[in-house]
Amino acid sequence: MxxxxxxxxxxxxxxxxxxxxxxxxxxxxxxxxxxxxxxxxxxxxxxxxxxxxxxxxxxxxxxxxAFIDQHVHVTGGGGEGGCVTRCPEITAAEIAAMGIGTVVGVLGTDSLSRSPADLLAKVRSLCAEGIAAYMYTGAYRVPPPTLTGDVQRDLAWIPEVIGLGELAISDHRSSQPRQDEIERLVSEVRVGAMLAGKRGICHFHVGDGDRGLEPLRRLLSETEIPADQVIPTHVNRHRELLDEAADYARTFGASIDLTAFEDPGEEGLSAFDAVAVLLERGVPRERITISSDCNGSLPEFDAQGGYVGMRVARNTTLIADWQRLVREEILPLEHALDLIAGNVARVLGLQSHKxxxxxxxxxxxxxxxxxxxxxxxxxxxxxxxxxx
The missing domain is CATH 2.30.40.10 (Urease, subunit C, domain 1)
Incomplete structure (x- = not known):
């Protein structure tokens, strides 16, 4: 190669x-x-x-x-087990070797030793090497770290910034944002994106907490925010959450993002299995996307939330799960392509040219x-x- x-x-x-x-x-x-x-x-x-x-x-x-991966820890994720557990950056060669032409960079748990400025520098480096690269401003925590000190200004003045993410909900590592904080942030992103002529999505990390997608259900039920601005990811981390995501997608006409877990564990589902379940549940394929979460951490915690170990996610599983969807005839090739290309372009607001x-x-x-x-x-x- x-x-x-x-x-x-x-x-x-x-x-x-x-x-x-x-x-x-x-x-x-x-x-x-x-x-x-x-x-x-x-x-x-x-x-x-x-x-x-x-x-x-x-x-x-x-x-x-060319495939589009909307969730990539381009500067590396991790850190839940201390500095020694920081994941490495991804290279342009590793991205392109999987047929991926466009990525969206994201910060996760660690927005202290890594910053939006680091992320922007890496995104511009990937662009210089030939990859079409964008980024989300923010990270797990609320208030979100930004480049300019303001979410709206990031969206308006930084071309590479296409939304906010990955904002964590229903997770012990999140900032436990209140409902009004979530609503305020999403509304700020919407206005900033409108001024910049961007979609301005809010990319939500969903943990395995009992609240699940309830904060997003309330957001779409109690405000005027349109469903296409809110994208929950990792919804296949356990079966109950996937079932809730299927109902969420059907109820609100919303898009949901699956993660191509290398090892979904006993409770999780692979992206391949999750797509099959969602289709069986009547979720239109147009509302399903798959991302890799690559170079992010896959930490393991005990029942009390204590760190016990970690693996590094790779983007090879994304392509393997996609290939399996075609080979096992869950979807024909032309429909399967939407899950990692056309649907993703629409979700990100890039459908006019990608x-x-x-x-x-x-x-x-x-x-x-x-x-x-x-x-x-x-x-x-x-x-x-x-x-x-």
Missing amino acids: MACNDQDARLMTLLRVGRLYAPESREEVDILIADGRIAALGRDLAVPEGWPVRLVEARDLTAVP GRLAVGFDADVTLLDSELQPRKTFVAGRCVYSEE
Whole structure:
């Protein structure tokens, strides 16, 4: 495996592939990329002689929209067991090797030794290496740490900031925010995002506490906040929470995010199993997304909340669970792609230029082999990963 050396990339690239899912199956198998966007889709596309075009022949591969991971601890998570348990940063190569073209960076429990400024620096570093990277301002705690001293200003003035997160509820590690505090923060994000022309989602970490999704149910029932601004994640950490999430999604027309746990434990469900359950419960697939939580910590606590151990999450499980959904025919390929591409783009407010292979969209393309394994990843037309 190797990352592409794309420093001498020409202005235009022509990809010739075997099949194309946009995410729906398309007859076109040629993708012309110009200035980072898809300029044309077709068959046997021709470019005038002498034009600066790089040809990529990949007739044995299938083109799909590059995946989007909305929950990545790009600076590393952890710390619940002291400084020695801090998780490492993720690299651009580790992201792109999984066919992921876009990530959203997040802080978690530790917003003391890590800060929004650290997160922004890492996001900009990933962008420089070819990954499309964004971030949430804030962290577990309330009031949330910010870049400018104000959530609304972060959203309005920092292009990379697309929302607030991951704000923790129903968890012994959270700040135990009151209902009025949650409502105030979400409303501030909404107004700041409106002024910036962004979706401005609030990405909520949901723990295994008894309150579950009740704070979000109250938020949507008792205020005018629209459901598409509130995204609960980790809702597959145990069966009761997943059942509640299914009802929440149906009742409010809300989206819910599953975590691709490497080891869900005795009480949790894998993202694969959780998708199957949600579909059986009548949750529209358009309301389901999956994220990795990679490079975050997977701490273990005893019955009294004492730390007993930790593992580091990886993004390999995200792709493995997604592949299994297709292989075991829970969803056809074109529908499964929505869970890690199109649906995620819509949730984040990026659907005008990401999550599809269409003319005018960002040229974020992942090439899969017959086993659905990523072999090449392009972001804005730049090859950021290739397995030769």
